[in-house]
Amino acid sequence: MIDRRRSKRRELLVFLPAYDKETSELLGYIADLNHGGLMLFSEKYLEVGKKYTIKVCVEDLRSSLIFRPDEGHDGCCLEWTARSRWIAIHPELYRIGFMFTDLTPTGQSALNQIITHLDALSGTGERPHAFNQCPNQSS
Numbered sequence: 001m002i003d004r005r006r007s008k009r010r011e012l013l014v015f016l017p018a019y020d021k022e023t024s025e026l027l028g029y030i031a032d033l034n035h036g037g038l039m040l041f042s043e044k045y046l047e048v049g050k051k052y053t054i055k056v057c058v059e060d061l062r063s064s065l066i067f068r069p070d071e072g073h074d075g076c077c078l079e080w081t082a083r084s085r086w087i088a089i090h091p092e093l094y095r096i097g098f099m100f101t102d103l104t105p106t107g108q109s110a111l112n113q114i115i116t117h118l119d120a121l122s123g124t125g126e127r128p129h130a131f132n133q134c135p136n137q138s139s
Contacts, residue, residue, distance in 0.1 A: 015030065017030075018055070018056055020053070028046075028093075029041050030056070035111065038080075040095075080103060
């Protein structure tokens with residue numbers, strides 16, 4: 001299979017919970033991401049081609065050590081709009097690929113910070129700054 005990604009995947013050190021903004025249900029756990037999209041593992045089948053607003057809690061980012069914690073954070077969430085592009089069965093789980101669509105400037109900035117941090121953890125980039133503020137998400 002030909003890999004058509006324009007940017008390399010960044011694997012997360014732990015799986016990060018991802019929720020559907022509309023239903024607040026757990027979609028699955030993000031396993032890797034890049035500037036164009038993400039892959040998650042899910043216990044449930046998700047329709048291919050459907051658009052989702054994926055919500056990730058900043059506190060989950062911190063506790064997974066993707067960001068260093070700071071004092072007095074109010075625990076908001078990041079949101080990314082993405083369309084499911086493919087699904088594959090992995091032993092007892094589904095692997096689902098998403099392509100980002102309609103990213104807000106705040107969503108893009110947060111994604112860039114996460115990727116920079118993951119690169120630093122893997123030794124491929126500059127040392128990131130702590131994720132110190134809760135970005136305002138536009139709906």
